[in-house]
Amino acid sequence: MKYSVLTQDAYKQKTDCLILGIPEGKSLPKSLTDLDGSLDGLLKGLFAAGDISSNTGEVSWVHTPDKPAKRLLFVGLGKSKELDAAKTRKAISAVMSALAKSSAGNAVSTLSEYASKSFPNDRIVEHSILALENALYKFDQLKSEKAKPGKLKQLKLTGTKADSEAVTKATAIAKGVALTKDLGNLPGNICTPEYLATQAKDMAKSYKSVKTTVLDEKKMKELGMGSLLSVAAGSAEPPRLITIEYKGADSKQKPHVLVGKGITFDTGGISLKPGQSMDEMKYDMCGAASVFGTLTALAEMNAPINVVGVVAAAENMPGGKATKPGDIVTSMSGQTIEILNTDAEGRLVLCDALTYCEKFNPQTVVDIATLTGACIIALGNETTGLMANDEKLAQEILAAGQASGDRAWQLPLWDEYQSALDSNFADMQNIGDRAAGTITAACFLSRFTKKYRWAHLDIAGVAWTSGKAKGASGRPVPMLTEYLLNKL
Structure with a gap:
């Protein structure tokens, strides 16, 4: 798909489709x-007559052969004075979804006419591209018959030359989101820990700014990663700790670190999950997938920042050697853990990865996990659920979520919750009771992050969609990329 910013009069352009916004009112807007x-x-x-709707997000088609557009695509904007960022995104997503399904080969969008302080034109350009790429995305690489390619090849978006930067940014993020979706949608018999390791090595071949390191079981044992290794004990698939270093700035600049939970399939282990919807546990590596996607976006943009991605990859299976409820393991930090539930495995791989992060002397660490x-x-x-040991960091991530539309909500991480992890036999247990499960999981991770500024993103609710439209979402790549670019 080719994207560009149009600085000329959009209404004089010959195009298959002209996209127009319609705010609520008694008459057509003056621009039309x-x-x-x-x-x-x-x-x-x-x-x-009501055949062109002004209701937010509703689309209407009008065919006007060669005047100069062959067709007009209207999208309702509701009351223009109430057109906030959320409503603008809703309208853009709706109109781009309609465009993707049409037979138009090219299109021109005039939605910049409704830019505002809360949603400036560079955001309209950015979200339009991301929304269209989302609508065009198909995962058919494992089907014998591939989907027919769409006819749409070009989209021009009205704006200024400065908005061209938004095109570069959005196309890079879109590529990262697509990779995140692809990795998430792959089944567990293909996307194994070793498969992720291979993908990381391929990234290093594709981008000169990327370096990849992969630790195997032997090396992890030498480092004392007993917690991570305990999760993979029942599986025939060996675990991998994958490090992807993106160096876009001076080597003296301390890196920001992203840590991804990479459970390529989660049966729950001995604490076996119910059979219904267990197939969706292939998505338990979407945190890791978002690390791949975010680093891809940064590398595509040549962003001047240093970022390290750490992926803790394992498969959680029952078996003769599998970890049992009540087993006690020693983490890389030296802290011992009583494993009361083997299905609370994400925190067990993450805690060793978080300890491993200390070697990078990071500015910040953010972990991303389908945790609870x-x-x-x-x-x-x-x-997304957000918890952090540093309030400034939490606010930076929240702001990035608001700006990108890939939002998070902060939950407390108070000391009062820590007692839920008390164990009679080890330094801690890996679960509390049913109360505040998301918070106590973060409390567990916080015990391994005391040497740096850290935030935890629980993406269990946003990483994929269930039902007929089942598929990975690509979140929170937009939020993470926005957060890191704000560090420049």
């Missing part, structure tokens, strides 16, 4: 007066 005149008042009549079902109960499927 000349266009309507060239159509002999057609639009005014359709608007008055409790997060879905608390926040649903709209927002």
